[in-house]
Amino acid sequence: MGTRGRVTLQTIAREVGLSKYAVSRSLAGKSGVSEETRERIREMAERLGYIKPAAQSGSNDIAVAFHDLDPVNSELYMQIQNGVQGEAHRLGMGLRVHWTHSARQLEDLARACAGLLLVGPHDREAIAAATATGIPIVRFGWVDPLEQADQVSGTDHEAGQAVIQYLVELGHRSIAYVYGVPGYRGRRERFYGAREIAEAHPDVTLHVMQFDEQGGFGDAYRALKEKGVKPTAFFCAHDGLALTVVSELLGQGYRIPDDVSVVGFGDFSPATQISPSLTTVRMEGQECGAVGLRLLLERIERPRLPSDPARRINVASRIIERRSSGPCRGRVRVADIDNPADKGVGQAVGGG
Template sequence: MGDTGTGGDDRSGTGGQRAGGGRPTSRDVARRAGVSQAAVSLVLRERWHGRVSPARADAVRAAARELGYRPNQAARSLRLGRSRTVLVVVPAAPNEFFARVHAGASGVAAAADVGVVLYPSPGGLGRAPDPFASASATLDGVLASSMAVETLEQLSEGGLPLVMLDSEPLSGPAAATVNPDIAAGTGLVVDHLLALGHRRFAHVAADVPSWTFGVRARVLRDRLADAPGARLLARERGPLTVAGGLAAAGRALAATPRPTALVCDDDTMAAGACKAVRRMGLRVPEDVSVTGFDDLALATAVEPELTTVRLPAEELGAAGLRALLDVLAGRPGGTTVLPVDLVRRGSTAPPPATA
């Protein structure tokens, strides 16, 4: 390269304005400084030493200042393979819990200057299609909530770091796992109902083959097996909807003897269970106690309000995003377990004396 410019005729306007208007580009800087665009890139990335003369480097910096040029960081990140963007994958079904998980993850991402792309997986708990033709070229990592490992196969096959939420600890391709303490939460429900005097239980279970619902079923079964006189009379499955809870609870209440406590896998199913109790001419909680899980807004919208397990949804998303940032920074992953609480409300009471 020579050290002389190309003359003033090729220079675009001043004060950050291009001759044709609009945002200045690296080509405008190159023209003003009398160098190639490659030289502009080298100088602005501080990789010019030994490749561009000091005089030319000074000219590039001066031209950039005069034009008000700022590099396109998004385009540069894509070229370098570092987009500072993560994918948050959640089940496609609308659910307040996942909205809160996303909010928690987004807050941590914003503080770390990381972008978040939300992807509701249409595959549910099955194999999900890759949301991008080449996700590894545009993303840094994946945070996936309450999904089977198989759902993330295509993304993980592309080599993207993966952190799982509410999923089997460190299973499959996951580099880290963050879970609410599902086992402890189920134990709190069972202990609460046993302390009230209940011995006849039914499980209104989500018809979803995932780790989190498997843990709820296992802990409920094991706790009741260890409690003198307690029995699990029925385990009825249904979709994670009010209608699903209504149908499953109706079948459970048909058992003989009738259960006095319905343990539901989430608040939505519990709302349906309350409807099933009333449709049989019974009362909640005088005749049948009902419990939920998650502590959604719905838990206080029904009457009586639901006794339920409060999951830290926002903190789950935040802790998951922090774990993913740690993995991207080269720090070792692991399993984080977040504490949960039992919220006692009006849907539980001692069983009727006739029980």
């Protein structure tokens, strides 16, 4: 064959039109590569005279970077981490886990790995720095409209629709969406879904409750009642808010779910540690993690061309029914009789 330069994994990858990562896994006998691809790589390696090093470095590992300044979603992030690690273990591959919000650290991490999973609200600078390295990236978190970025996410909009439909079927017609602090994209999407279903039922009214989450629900609820509004159900944008709502309502003498129903979002550990246990929406964080890793491996094995569309993969959530929700029984507490007329709310949507 004549004198040639040293044959490397990158040399083989270039010849067969695959990623260096796919070539490395194939020659190491690891999973994640089809038998047809493995045979093609083996034949090319033999033809080029590739000599396998005595030991391979860990430079072909996958990395997952979690945003470290987002305590609201910390339990969800742990579920995603468990899913990524479980899938990596099943495939017999290396994985680096980092918690950071630093653009420089993300860039360094991307340069040292074959692919990167980004979890959480990393800012534009950090995402741009990682993307500029040219490695495949899959994101868990919100992307801009039509942004050409691969993303795995839950189904916030659908979840909002499903919860209101669930409560309507239980007979509830005056429902409060406990938003808490505005600004979270997921909470907005859940509200948009909830509003769609409420607007489809002329006799359903959806009231929006926004407030400072540090003890603000009590004041917000009193203001609602002063306007003559008495919700029979509360859909809370996060389980943490739901715990506050349950505690406040019980303290005011309400019986849950006899007088009012409460539904949360997230299905985090406290949901089963309170009484009554919380009906909520389970975000399948572990499955999201596993799906995200599989998508990243596909992108590594078959690099995305500029003309290829980005992928959006949604992992459907589900309602977990427990004891905090029940049929609307049309009961009015004696303490509420002093507000005989429902005067409506400025932020209400749907029927009267």
